Amino acid sequence: MYRRILVGFDGSDGARKALDTGLALAQALNTQLFVIMVEEDLPRYAITIGEYEEVKHQRDAYFAQLEQEVLQAAQQRGMPVQTHIVAGHEVWAMVEFIHHHQVDLLVIGHQGHSTLHERVFGSTASALVNHAPCHVLVVK
Amino acid sequence: MNVWWVAFVWIGLALIASLLSMRLAISVALMEIIVGTIAGNLLHLQPNEWINFLAGLGGVLLTFLAGAEIDPDSLRQHWKASLAIGFVSFVAPFLAAMAYAFSIAGWSADASRIAGVALSTTSVAVVYAVMIETGLNRTALGKLILAACFVTDLGTVVALGLLFAHFNAWLLLFVGASILLLPLAPLLTRWFFARVSVHTSEPQIKFILVLVLLLSALAVQANSEAVLPAYLLGLALAAPMARNWDFMHRLRTVTFTLLTPFYFLKAGSYIALPALGSAIGLVAILLLVKIVAKVVGCYPLCRLWHMPHREATYTTLLMSTGLTFGTISSLFGLTHGYINQQQYTVLVTVVIGSALLPTLIAQSFFKPSTEVEPLATEATESVP
Numbered sequence: 001m002y003r004r005i006l007v008g009f010d011g012s013d014g015a016r017k018a019l020d021t022g023l024a025l026a027q028a029l030n031t032q033l034f035v036i037m038v039e040e041d042l043p044r045y046a047i048t049i050g051e052y053e054e055v056k057h058q059r060d061a062y063f064a065q066l067e068q069e070v071l072q073a074a075q076q077r078g079m080p081v082q083t084h085i086v087a088g089h090e091v092w093a094m095v096e097f098i099h100h101h102q103v104d105l106l107v108i109g110h111q112g113h114s115t116l117h118e119r120v121f122g123s124t125a126s127a128l129v130n131h132a133p134c135h136v137l138v139v140k
Numbered sequence: 141m142n143v144w145w146v147a148f149v150w151i152g153l154a155l156i157a158s159l160l161s162m163r164l165a166i167s168v169a170l171m172e173i174i175v176g177t178i179a180g181n182l183l184h185l186q187p188n189e190w191i192n193f194l195a196g197l198g199g200v201l202l203t204f205l206a207g208a209e210i211d212p213d214s215l216r217q218h219w220k221a222s223l224a225i226g227f228v229s230f231v232a233p234f235l236a237a238m239a240y241a242f243s244i245a246g247w248s249a250d251a252s253r254i255a256g257v258a259l260s261t262t263s264v265a266v267v268y269a270v271m272i273e274t275g276l277n278r279t280a281l282g283k284l285i286l287a288a289c290f291v292t293d294l295g296t297v298v299a300l301g302l303l304f305a306h307f308n309a310w311l312l313l314f315v316g317a318s319i320l321l322l323p324l325a326p327l328l329t330r331w332f333f334a335r336v337s338v339h340t341s342e343p344q345i346k347f348i349l350v351l352v353l354l355l356s357a358l359a360v361q362a363n364s365e366a367v368l369p370a371y372l373l374g375l376a377l378a379a380p381m382a383r384n385w386d387f388m389h390r391l392r393t394v395t396f397t398l399l400t401p402f403y404f405l406k407a408g409s410y411i412a413l414p415a416l417g418s419a420i421g422l423v424a425i426l427l428l429v430k431i432v433a434k435v436v437g438c439y440p441l442c443r444l445w446h447m448p449h450r451e452a453t454y455t456t457l458l459m460s461t462g463l464t465f466g467t468i469s470s471l472f473g474l475t476h477g478y479i480n481q482q483q484y485t486v487l488v489t490v491v492i493g494s495a496l497l498p499t500l501i502a503q504s505f506f507k508p509s510t511e512v513e514p515l516a517t518e519a520t521e522s523v524p
Contacts, residue, residue, distance in 0.1 A: 041162075
């Protein structure tokens with residue numbers, strides 16, 4: 001039924017549950033598994049490149065740790081996984097990835113890290129349910 | 141109010157701006173301008189002599205950092221296209237905004253020049269962030285756009301430095317010292333950094349400060365602007381600085397912690413919200429003038445360099461952004477008496493608008509269809 005599964009991972013408790021579910025589904029269905037991690041809190045409208053780069057440097061280090069966590073979890077199940085770290089808006093980066101890699105199923109946690117903006121204008125999960133061009137599984 | 145109360149208020153506001161910046165993922169400088177605006181209008185926040193000094197030094201070091209971020213390889217690789225697009229991207233809005241301010245808005249000649257300079261800029265940092273997030277920074281198009289942005293900013297800084305300078309012996313001395321020192325600066329810096337190691341007292345930062353302050357002093361003596369030599373020195377030192385991430389990190393930490401907060405809070409405190417209400421039409425028109433001038437100037441050149449319509453429009457819109465040097469130029473105009481507070485309010489609002497609006501339009505309607513393939517370091521495959 002599903003040939004390519006994508007898990008959105010940001011290190012939150014909800015995302016960890018989504019990762020477990022994504023790994024289990026991919027193993028059961030013998031499908032290709034992608035994990036995407038979006039560096040979403042980089043400063044918009046930076047005053048110098050350095051201001052942006054300093055934060056990106058910190059986020060790169062943080063997401064490199066998360067990537068190791070994903071790889072270890074996949075290794076424990078004996079599952080191949082392809083990890084991607086991208087910068088940008090969490091929702092649009094995932095939607096673009098889904099289009100580009102023809103993903104069939106997106107697995108996300110119920111609540112991940114979110115900025116105040118997202119709390120005011122709606123959660124990442126609900127935005128992804130609305131905009132993702134594939135089935136979406138929200139894990140609680 | 142004693143000095144510690146003043147410091148408490150300003151650093152307290154800077155802390156609030158930092159926290160908001162982190163929470164909202166928006167540039168700390170922009171948040172400092174907003175917090176400064178609120179404090180200026182509600183608390184009547186007013187800079188004093190020592191705040192003016194710290195703010196001025198912050199502006200100069202910020203400009204040095206901006207100059208040092210230039211990628212010399214990209215400039216060399218795309219020098220023809222970047223020079224042409226970057227130069228036109230500076231000249232077209234400079235002339236259009238100056239002409240509109242002088243002929244239609246009825247501003248004085250000096251105020252119109254400041255308007256031209258402030259609206260001629262392109263925000264390299266805003267463009268850079270967009271490039272990273274679209275993956276365009278890895279493409280030839282992305283490198284060309286960034287190189288062109290640097291050329292535009294160079295035009296702005298040179299215009300700001302020379303338009304109001306007094307053509308006298310001091311200017312000759314400043315030009316002479318710059319011609320002598322700028323080519324030698326990379327050699328001197330490498331020599332000094334090789335002999336003096338990293339230390340708590342930061343002799344390396346002090347060395348850079350000595351170079352910047354010497355040229356800045358000469359520039360100001362000639363009634364020019366200190367940001368001109370700071371930017372040129374940054375440009376001259378871009379190659380050695382690019383290889384010294386640790387030094388740049390330390391310099392950024394010093395600058396962004398203790399200097400630029402004063403600069404941007406001060407810049408915000410001069411924005412008069414009541415004046416904005418009555419001039420909102422002028423803000424919209426000047427923003428339109430800037431964007432239209434950039435489009436008319438840059439779009440044909442982009443097409444000339446074989447960019448398809450979508451990429452050419454995207455490039456043109458990104459060239460229409462502005463923040464850093466627009467704010468610096470406006471504050472220069474206000475503090476030197478070339479523009480009044482209402483004109484300053486209009487210009488800074490247009491500058492902030494130009495950081496937001498063109499980016500939104502470009503990202504929403506003209507984003508090039510780049511294949512966002514992961515870099516080798518960004519994709520890992522685990523096959524047990």
